[in-house]
Amino acid sequence: MHHQLTRLACALFIVVHALPANARDLIGRDLIGQVSVVDGDTLDIHDDRIRLWGVDAPESTQLCRGRDRRPYRCGQQAALALYNFTKAKTVRCTPLDGDRYGRIVARCMVGRIDLGQMLVSRGLAVEEPQYSHGAYTADQLAARRAGRGIWAGRFVEPSLYRACMHSGGRVAECADGGRGWR
Template identity: 55%
Template sequence: MTSVTGTRAKAGVGLLASLVLLAMSGVAVRGELAGRASIVDGDTLEIHGLRIRLWGIDAPEGSQLCRGDDSTPYRCGTKAANDLDAFIAERPIVCTQLSQDQYERAVARCSVAGIDLGEWLVRNGLALDWPQYSKGRYAAAQREADQAGRGMWVGSYVEPWLYRACIRAMGTPAGCSDDANAHP
């Protein structure tokens, strides 16, 4: 017969082992996520199969077109994803999960080598501060990108949230990218 104390000790060891395995796998434990990331798009990454949406920013969609200073269209969403991938360069990412979105992705602030990825994307003109969620956390970085003419700020673009609304209303990627609301 096993004593109650022995059963509790075994359960405690099992729980501790499970938590250690979860922490090593990169799965959320107390809102913390860590590991090597693969880039899904300009504001979404994946660590060990878990999709993570970067908090407080909005990057252009993969199909979205922006225009450079010569008015030549380019896939600004693809550029954001590629530049983020190059910046991370397979270094480990540390994320603090803040919530979960409607698509069941973790919404988190993530960093690499102590650099906030959301702020880095906004500062380089690859994403926008999304004040509806960020409450202006990245507004200064966005002003800096605008004043320096970095990324999307070189030419014209449509805010990603307006682009998605246009697509949902049966618009085409090209038509929604050149929306009347485009920033010059």
């Protein structure tokens, strides 16, 4: 019996470790430096860069206009909220895909709270329905109706802001451009 259990344990060990790294959950705890926030929708866990599945947060340099029409750093606000929410907590990410930048695209949780859903419901990120398949649609609609976060004023879609910046635009013109305003 002992011999059979040993063989079973060895086989299980081989199967689990034969899986690609991104097929297993990635777990880190901020308290001991395993998790760090890169921006509003990106984390590092150990040496892995994780892009949150189904959401797009404003870029760190991106400006939005608040209720008072004054510009504020909405991307920085999203990153700070993600940092504060994950601080001293265990983050568990389940890889779903990869992206063209070599990041692992994953659904990440703190306890039972989905980090993408938290960001969208607070108006700190927009849903990417082509990837999320509508998982956060109700949360985004509620945030928009309540005027939370970026929905309190005006903003350029993060993807359009990035495209503008990559084509040589400057922060102010890309953030305040007429195209892509919400």
